[in-house]
Amino acid sequence: MDITIHTTVLPHDDPDASLAFYRDTLGFEVRKDVGSGKMRWITVGPPGQPSTSILLAPPAADPGVTEEERRVITEMMAKGTYGWILLATPDLDGTFDKLQAGDAEVVQEPMEQPYGVRDCAFRDPAGNLIRIQEVR
Template sequence: MDIVIHSSYLPHNDPDAALAFYRDTLGFEVRNDVGYNGMRWITVGPPEQPGTSIVLHPPAVDPGTTDDERRTITEMMAKGTYGGINLATKDLDATFGRLQAGDADIVQEPTEQPYGIRDCALRDPAGNMIRIQQLR
């Protein structure tokens, strides 16, 4: 089988803030920016990986989502428990330094985890948890 990860999805509640974070803070390139009915879907990804993307999407817009579910999703996003992604870098300390200098919402400084990796954690403007691991 020849299956690759093409894209993953993270919710956003402020497209301009999401765009600035993923483009300017993380250095991702913008691959698509589509508006529809006052909402925006923004596709970003690392320049070195043109086949892998993150689609930043408006949350809870599926027609079957109830008002109660929308409230729950909004609450979970605010707490950082709704969406997340793990990224990786060759130089975690340098990456962390740039993130810290860029005023990212740091949750955890680079740490040796008991399960064998070294990583740091931050939140994007929507509250999504982003963990960045040191590549071995």
């Protein structure tokens, strides 16, 4: 079986702030930006990796989601417990410094984890947790 990860989805509640974070702070390419106002679906991805993307989507855009479910999703996003992603870099300290200088919300500074991974963590403007592992 030959399976690859093509796209993962993270919610956003402010498309302009999310776009600025993923494009300007993380350095991702903008591949698509569809919709208007807060109802925008923005596809971004790392340069040189055209087959891997993140879709930044409005939360609970499905008309079948109830108002109560929307409220819960909004609360979970604010706490950073709704969406998260794991990224990797060979230069964790340099990446951390760049993100911190870009005013990203630091959750955890670079550290060795007991399970053998060195990583750090941030939140994007919507509250999504972004963990970044060092790969050697």
